Amino acid sequence: MFRTILQISIILAFIVVILGAYTRLSDAGLGCPDWPGCYGQLSVPDVKDGTTIQGFSRPLEAAKGWKEMLHRYAASSLGLTILVLFFLALKGNPQRYQSLKLPGFSTFFVMLQGAFGMWTVTLLVHPGIVTLHLIGGFVTTALLIWMLLNQSKPPAIYQHTFKKHKLILLIVLGTLSLQIVLGGWTSTNYAALSCGKYFPKCLNDWWPNMDFSSALYWGPLGANYEYGILENPARSAIQMIHRIGALITTLLILLLIYLFRNYTRFRSNLILIAILLTTQVTLGILNVVLSLPIIIAVLHTIVALLLLLSVIKLVHRAFKVPT
Template sequence: MEIKSLLKVTLILTLCVIMMGAYTRLSDAGLGCPDWPGCYGMIKAPTTNHELSTAQNAFPQHTIETDKAWLEMIHRYIAGALGLMVLAILIMSLRKTGAPKKLPLFIAALIVFQAALGMWTVTMKLMPIVVMLHLMGGFALFALLLLLYLRNKPLRIPGGDTPARKFSALALACIGVLLLQIMLGGWTSSNYAALACTSLPICEGNWVDNLNFSAAFSPFQGEHQTYEYGVLDYSARMTIHVAHRIGAIVTTIMLLLLAFKLVTKAHSSVLRNAAWLLTTLVVLQVALGISNVVLHLPLGIAVSHNAGAALLLLTLVFINYALLRKA
């Protein structure tokens, strides 16, 4: 298999890992297995009476929920397969003349760090800062794999599309704003603040007077036996939620502004099509966000909201790459 084909498959698998991670987290199955890398000391979730008895004896303080344990293990299996594919990409890149070398090395290092974050997510009992970093690592991996794919697949914009290149700074700023919004989303989820506000457009009641930024965004939340279901009070969770909503408004405006400028000013159909895709994804993402509030965080929509953020990031990575490439 050529490296470009392998990268395509790896990109799809990375999206699956991101979505499965979101599904596991939103199903409250992040501690479905209290140990790592196995599950109750086994390579799979315990299911038979003998396995359940052995697991209960080994972890008497835990209530075994087989369905949640399987969710966690399936996530680990897929992540493990992704790690092997990244290793294969690294080996092929090092062997192939003219292929990028530093980027695949960095991606391989990132996935090792991701594995460590996955372990700490369990051993530190869903500490929010670790959960958020694990989420951001997955998004970073997704973006870097696309960048590596683009570097292995020559992309040329006819004439360099000089009129569009003046929007390079805006496109780069859009990536920064989107990453901050993804971080806010991860912080909202890891602190179980997604339902802290259930009305639109911002929050119910006198929310302005209840804002508590110091508690909401402190990475240190004290020592607890577990952080599952959150440890912050309502005002802190509400503050996180409000910040995420305001961030969504800013992000939407900036991304739509970039898309509008590219649609109206770019000469290249590649950039115009990417701008239309960006517009579509932004509209869908806003609709999913509103649906999460109105429908009280249904699992399918919440997972799709995570996938939408990942696809938005990939689209912006492509646009930035295309704008910076010379003819």
């Protein structure tokens, strides 16, 4: 049962990340201006669009409200399944030994994620809070995947991994994680189109006017950050940092694939990572030249998560010694 609930949790985690990305990219983060309900109700009020509901200054947009509420329903379901996992581990139900540390931390973390979901709304889509909420979704999924990997059978043939290669693997994991954070920061500051449709140039220039001092601007709590508040030179700087980070991450992953090419037991992992990397770079370019179509933007988020999980699986296989 533990493994079944764990697999359901992972599916829900993917759904939550997808719905979260879709909600953010369709500017529906404030579709319900309160939390956890929507205009004081458990679902979107059944009234005409544009109606100003008593107690709320923001007129209702039902489509945006439903996007936000579906995201909340899925996130609540995920929280419940993770809580069930904790109780199953507490009773000792996993097929393979699972300490309480990981299910316990996952339970705590998903509750923290709920708090960030609330702050995303109450702090009016502050880019720092929204970025942390996005990262939290990725971390939650990674924790569940790590638990599932712990439940898997050890490999029949074990091949020793050199320490220097393990170090490169950890560097790639850290760099990729930072690049995902930069991607979230680019999205939440509405900087994805700050370079226009130009690639690899930005605003038809290799190094346009950019304000790097404001690129990591946190900003005060309480201001309304919907559609962003930074000037375009700061947004262009964010976009260029993300592009440079993408180049560095790509080169490091290619180095990883080259160094690990002789480990036969990692071959399928490396092929998957190569496919996902190629797809992710392509989607990133298409986001720019096609002016951020929502389907491609959401896919860019999904593939980033899949790429991260693929590297995490490689870490698990390289560091986990069969007993």
